[in-house]
Amino acid sequence: MKTSYSIGKPIDRLEGHLKVTGAATYAAEYEVGDLLHGYVVNSTITKGEIIDIDEQAARELPGVIEVFSHNNRSKLPWFDILYADMDAPPGTPFKPLYDENVLYNGQPIALVVAETFETARYAASLIKITYEESKFKTSLLSNLQDSRSPKKGMATVVKPLPPDDKGNFEKAYAAANVNYEGEFNHPPEHHNPLELFATTTVYEGKGKLTVYDKTQGTSNSQLYIANIFGLHYKNVRVIAPFVGGGFGSGLRPQYQLFLCVMASLQLKRNVRVAMDRSQMFTFGHRPPTYQKTKFGASKDGMLTALHHTAIAETSQNEDYNEVVVNWGGMLYPVKNTEFDYKLVSLDVFTPMDMRAPGGSTGMHAIETSMDALSYALNMDPLEFRLLNYSETDESANKPFSSKELKACYQKASEAFGWEQRNPKPRTTKRGQRLVGTGMSSGIWDVIALPGKAKASLNKKGQLKVKSAVTDIGTGTRTIMTQIAADSLGMTLDNVVFEYGDSKMPLAPIQGGSYTTGVIGSAVKAVCEALKKKILKAVKRVEASSFKGATLDDVIFSDNYIKLKKDPNIGFSFQQLVSDNGKKLKASKSNIPNAFKLKKYTRAAHSAAFVEVEVDEQLGTIKVTRAVTAVAAGKIINPKTARSQILGGMIWGIGKALQEETLIDHNLGKYMNTNLGEYHIPVHADINDLEVIFVEEKDDIINELGAKGVGEIGLVSMAPAIANAIYHATGKRINNFPIHFDDLL
Known part of the structure; x- marks a missing residue:
């Protein structure tokens, strides 16, 4: 059998069929029971103060659960000391519903939560805001x-x-x-990716949340939620396996994430907040x-x-x-x-x-x-x-x-x-x-940034590699699978790359054209670490043939480890794990050599x-x-x-x-x-x-x-x-x- 080297080959996207058939699930599409829907009310002035929010008509509408604004939001441990997210520039991040001040046109100033999306949207149109406007400047050239x-x-x-x-x-x-x-x-x-920004928050109880978010970094959204709401990182799980385009708009958490999590925590219910197209013009x-x-x-x-x-x-x-x-x-x-x-x-x-x-x-x-x-x-x-x-x-x-x-x-x-x-x-x-x-x-x-990956070989001889990195439509899942397969001399059908989940090894936000180099290098590094464990395991199973062998003395080919001097002597990964009695695992970080670079x-x-x-x-x-x-x-x-x-x-x-x-x-x-x-x-x-x-x-x-x-x-x-x-x-x-x- 010939080794299947996949790096450099024009492999079709592994998730392509799911996307073109509509089987891929995006942030606003997860089936969640007992789900409430939120709709954002945006400011119609550019600068000034909110004098009054008349919510009566909205609250009287059947199906409306709550109307959130700066008047009744929960008191939060706002994270002012450090950056609230991985991509935050110097200064103070925008805080939705923080106070009565309006800082820009389109600023979110209220959230209506109702039993259905249509009810929430209609109720939002019934809210009347009284403002006191201030002078503003929006022209760069002036x-x-x-x-x-x-x-x-x-x-x-x-x-x-x-x-x-x-x-x-x-x-x-x-x-x-x-x-x-x-x-x-x-x-x-404005970025305008096809998928609108949306968040679905599942309230697990006892301060635990599972969040399906439109994001270019699950770890970043996790960091943001935990910091802003004072939660333990391990109690916040952010999932985003499919992202319908980002172009940079998902590098920072957008305000629908904050509003959705806030409403879920305060109501102790599952909540979804999705933007419409016009609202895609109300942030970065x-x-x-x-x-x-x-x-x-x-x-x-x-x-x-x-x-x-x-x-x-x-x-x-x-x-x-x-x-x-x-x-x-x-x-x-x-x-x-x-x-x-x-x-x-x-x-x-x-x-x-x-x-x-x-x-x-x-x-x-x-x-x-x-x-x-x-x-x-x-x-x-x-x-x-x-x-x-x-x-x-x-x-x-x-x-x-x-x-x-x-x-x-x-x-x-x-x-x-x-x-x-x-x-x-x-x-x-x-x-x-x-x-x-x-x-x-x-x-x-x-x-060059640090990144981390984990890898394991199971009893089916299948390699699983994990990283929290997202795939914003660039083919990340496919190329990471190729890198892993090539590193261990495996066929693509025996490799699974799991990603887009903050419970997986930490990954930076996906952007800047660095994901392949950063996470790809981590994937290669963890596979190299796994090679050492495979060699150690095969020495236990077949001590005589592989006694004294180093990595230079073996080859990894066609889902086997073999001796270079005699490729007929070898063990399949499936047989090796089965004989070993447990999975072979490795974890590795890619730390760039800053002095060299x-x-x-x-x-x-x-x-x-x-x-x-x-x-x-x-x-x-x-x-x-x-x-x-x-x-x-x-x-x-x-x-x-x-x-x-x-x-x-x-x-x-x-x-x-x-x-x-x-x-x-x-x-x-x-x-x-x-x-x-x-x-x-x-x-x-x-x-x-x-x-x-x-x-x-x-x-x-x-x-x-x-x-x-x-x-x-x-x-x-x-x-x-x-x-x-x-x-x-x-x-x-x-x-x-x-x-x-x-x-x-």
């Missing part, structure tokens, strides 16, 4: 003068603030032969950001000066920050640099991570500026980037753990046919449509090449084809990885051309809080997309050499589209999304 540096905290360890300035930027910029200065505006965006979002760049180059095309500043929105109570301006110095070797990143506190909910946070914003400004400079130099945009290519991160004076961006350029440009383009803008046409091509680089950090800059890279057609009369824009090449270390499953990159490319189309949350600053309110008016790409918007994975070996980043692919497909796509639109039309539009009226 308040840039109030910008300040972000406060430092735990979040800035993972999201570093800008590097120190180098050289003399002003002198170098003034002396440059060619200059480009640009301003960039990015609007707020990608922050609007204003950027300014100044790039200078010598006449031979070498970058000599690089300035990048960004000013972003945050709330009044927390300092949410992103890595926006750091990327240019990491990508390009420039001796004179100046970076700055500031925040403006506004009367909004705290922004939060949204796929490629900071990267998709910052790379647009950087790569558009690079494109503009290449045209000013009369140099091919790809040639310009290759001329300024570096194998080291000059901003940190460190080598990259690996960097195959040059190969990305080569393979993607060849597949795209870049050399065939007419370099002059507004010269290529198809009928009434102007045709343009553009390209962009992409970069995303590789984050800090010597390197660790990043995934990409290159995107895009063709657009722009109707010369109407200004409508169509992305006709695109190629993205990615260097992200070892690709565990090229099928699920390709889906991730395709998703990022499609999101890039949306970011460049469609996606924005419109806010009326006179009301302080988002106006397009539905999927009819919040535009995202549909099938008709998507044409020929190609993904190429470049071979890249990295022995430094983690045990697997895997960098992750969730974000890297997005960061390079949107700027490539903007650059292609310039090539098609000769107009440089720096504000996203680019609308047809910008081109008329």
